Amino acid sequence: MKNSSTSTFHISGMHCNACVLKIDTELQSVPHISRAESNLKTFTVEVEGEFDNKLPKEIAEELSAVLKKHGYSVSVERPLKNRNLSDFKIAIPIALVFAFGFVLLQKIGMVNMVNTSTVSYGTAFTVGVIASLSTCMAVVGGLVLSMSATFAKEGDKVIPQLLFHVGRLLSFFILGGVIGALGSVFTLSITATFLLNIFIGIIMLIMGINLLDVFHWTKKMQLSMPKFLSRHAFRVSKLNHTLTPFLVGIATFFLPCGFTQSMQLYTLTTGNFLQGGLTMSSFALGTLPVLALISFSSFSIQNSKKAGIFFKTAGLIVVMFALLNLINSLVVIGLIQPVLNF
Template sequence: MQAIIALLGSGLAAGLVAGTASCTAVQGGLLAGVDGKVGWFLAGRLGSYTLAGALLGWLGSVVRLPPPVRAVSLVAAGIVVIVFAVRLIRRDRVDCPAPARPGIPVLVGAATILVPCGVTVGMELVAVSSGSPLGGAAVMAGFVLGSAPAFALLGFLLRRVSRTRLARVAGVVALAAGVWTIGSGLSLGGWLPEPAAPAAATAGGSSATIWATREGYRPGFVALRAGVPVTLDFRLVDRGCTGTVTIEGRDYALPSIVRLPPQPPGTLRYVCSMGMYAGFIRFAQ
């Protein structure tokens, strides 16, 4: 029982300290479509996270969604946010909108498990390592409860704004958030065009050291030799989204040494777990 309480406490602390800023930034736009039913939204979020934690504790990493599925989920979530944003922008009257049915906010809240912030990924790893359904459920439930006050405040502000002419301003902000979310999904899925290599980049050795910071990966562009085995030494500077890197459809929790087979000439993209930050490796002869 003490272990369960400790896991609940760690999830609660992570939600209060880190999840408040991280998850509200990534998932907060979905609140625009629940018409003030924040309580139902949080109930759906608590239920899906607790269930996911229990499954992760029971089955381990088998339950973890592969990067392509998470990428599609991000794109879908961005489209949903854009639809809600357009509703706000096109609203002609400033009176109180018709209340949404509880089922819709619950489903939207439950769907946030498919749009995890960087801290959520860390909590999922803790749930996996707990080795028990109860432990996994405790840490994920604690995380949701810890971030709940921030979501409640954000929902209250969105509700107040929706009753004024600032609703269109909120709609524009939500629209930008939706576009950004779609971009993150496209980046995570590797569906964005590859950038041109810097003029100064020349083929280097077969290994590189890359530092993961809160602002991205440093260096962001590495030149290595094609046709030879590759070793990438990812070192963690700050905890956050960049703490998990996705390369060729596989996730690596940092710090980690990633070994790749010989690569053909071209550019290899790697991204953080949310597709927010990307780095590039240019392979040349």
């Protein structure tokens, strides 16, 4: 009978709670590993399994081989922090171009986040695009890749992908509408709406800083969906049924993505089923291009050589959105005068 042992290793590449879920799920899918529990606060993973008296370094190499395709690595020693500040030389100009484009769209009314109390559908779509380029969408991308590979072996590449995206868009509209309708039941006061918007802005600010991958301590401050709910949502992808892709698409509404959760919180303030549904579905549509690219080409930003530039650019843009949201909240309640005149 083989002996089970427990070891703790350091993890490189973790950015958010979606990473935690992805790492745990991938490692627990290995036959001889009975338990895996990663920790975003310490950037470690505790693994229990039957490793045939292998040395810690050998186990770390084995775990790295499992996680490498998702952009993570495992080591016995704490790795040196490499912030790759040179990536900002490219990321900052790209973010500035995006900001300029955002201002133009603001002027023609396609997006709205500066001088009113509402977030337009165009803005929700834009946030979705940014979210799809972030690490918190890695878990959704992982689901899509896994599902794509499974059904491709059976000779069906298109229908499962279509079912996934239809399920995702429908669930975001319906469940977003439900959240919006719940907001009308509670009838949030101006003060409550202000505090909720400030909370959303702070969450987005933390997410943006995390994407910059400069201040690692902020990764400990992220909003997190209960693990049991996220894990159950992830397990749906393991079901072997024709409708599995559709169910997986629905389950993505509950996966741990700070962007999704921020939009869900905002949707609560709409107090309207249709507005809430359209806001969340606009966000989901924003994520569609990259997720579709992943579906049909196995594309992965996280494994790209330019991943650092991608994430730092997205981080700068998210920080911009967060600051605009915070400023807007203060303007709406009358604490400050409009800073930007659009």
